[in-house]
Amino acid sequence: MQVQVLLFGIVADLIGKETLNFAIENNDTVKNLKTALRTKYPQLKNYSTYAVAVNEHYAQDDFVLKDRDVVAIIPPVSGG
Amino acid sequence: MQVQVLLFGIVADLIGKETLNFAIENNDTVKNLKTALRTKYPQLKNYSTYAVAVNEHYAQDDFVLKDRDVVAIIPPVSGG
Amino acid sequence: MKNISIKLTSDTLSLQECYAFVEDPACGGIDVFVGTVRNHTAKKTVNQLDFSAYGPMALKEMEKIARQALETYEVHKIAIHHAEGILKTGDIPVIIAVSAAHRAAAFEACKFAIDSLKETVPIWKKEYFEDGEVWVNAHP
C-alpha cells in the first residue's frame, strides 16, 4: 500500500519537499506512519508537535490508513 | 434664581415642550426640582425613572443647583 | 485627541471611515461593532426609527466612554460614531471600531463601549409601527 504525504510550513522546510509517496503496511496507523517518517527523516526527531490529517480531516494516532490515502502533516497553525 | 430645563424623549412628549424656564430657591437640589416638576406637571406623576444632567453632566438627587444652570431631564436612553 | 474619533451626525455613517481611523501599523486586530435597524421588535414590524439626542452631552459621554476604553484596555484607537434622525431597516445607527495589538483587548473594549453607550449616552429612539409609535425603553 502507498499513501501520499503532504508537507507544510516548517516540516516542508525541514524535509525539503512538499509531497512524498510513502509505502505502508496493511493496517498501519497514523502513529506507525509518524514513526516511519521520523526514521526516514532524522531531521524530524526533535520535532513531534505536528497534527495529521487524512483526506482533509484531522486524524488521531490510532487512525488506520488505507491505500492511496492523502496524509497531511500539519505543524502548529498560525493563520489569522 | 432660575434654571433652564431641557426635556427629551417621552418626557418632552408628556409635557408638550422641549425647554422650560423654572424658578428655584437658593440651595434647591435636583431632588427639589424633580418634586416641583411633578407638582407643576401632574402627567409626570407616574413617571419617575428619569435621570438628570446639570450642565451636560449627570447629577445625583443631592446636587445643589445654581442660578442659570441648564438641567436636562434624561429618560432611559435607547441609542445604539 | 488623536486616538479618539467621536461623531454624532445626520449623515450616513461609514464603516470604512471608522476602520481607516483606527487602523494602525502597530495593531494586529480591529473589532468593529455595527448596529443596524431591525425590521421588527418583539412582535411588531418596525417601519422606521427616529433617533434624537442631547447633542453636546451625548458627545461628551461618548468621548468619556472612549477615554475609559483606552485607559482600561490595551487598545490603540477607538471610533464611536452615532447617527441622528430617521433611519430605516438596514440603516446604521452606530459604529464602534477599536484597534489593538492583540484581539482579546479589541473585543473587550468594543463590547464595553457599546454596552456603555446604551446605558449612558443621551440618545433616544422612537419606533414607528404600522399602527403607532413608541419611545424605546421609556418604561423600563
Add this chain to the structure above:
Amino acid sequence: MKNISIKLTSDTLSLQECYAFVEDPACGGIDVFVGTVRNHTAKKTVNQLDFSAYGPMALKEMEKIARQALETYEVHKIAIHHAEGILKTGDIPVIIAVSAAHRAAAFEACKFAIDSLKETVPIWKKEYFEDGEVWVNAHP
C-alpha cells in the same frame, strides 16, 4: 449554504464585502473582526508575512467553524475570509463578520470563530525580518 461565506484568496480582502454578506433586515448588530499585519512582533520589526495554506482542508475547517457558530449562537449569517500569499504591514490576513438579532451573540460568535480559526485551520505564516525569517508558532 446561503448563511455562510467562506473565502481563501490571494486577492485583497474586502471589509465591505463581508459586511454586505452578513447584513440582514432581521439583524440588529454586526460584529466584524479584522486581523491586520503588525509592524513588529516581540522585539523584532516585521517586513512582511507569507501565508500559505492547505487550501481544500482550510476551506473545510473554515466552513466547519462557520456552521458551528451558527449552531451554537443565535446568529444569522457569518463570513470568514482569509488571505494567502505575501502581506505587508496594515494588510488584512483575515476578516470575520457575524450578524445577529442581538449584539451579545454577534460578539461571542465572532470571538469563537477567530479563536477557532487560529487553532484548527491549516494556514501558516512565515515572518520576514531584516535578518531572517521564521515560521510562526512552529515551536509552541
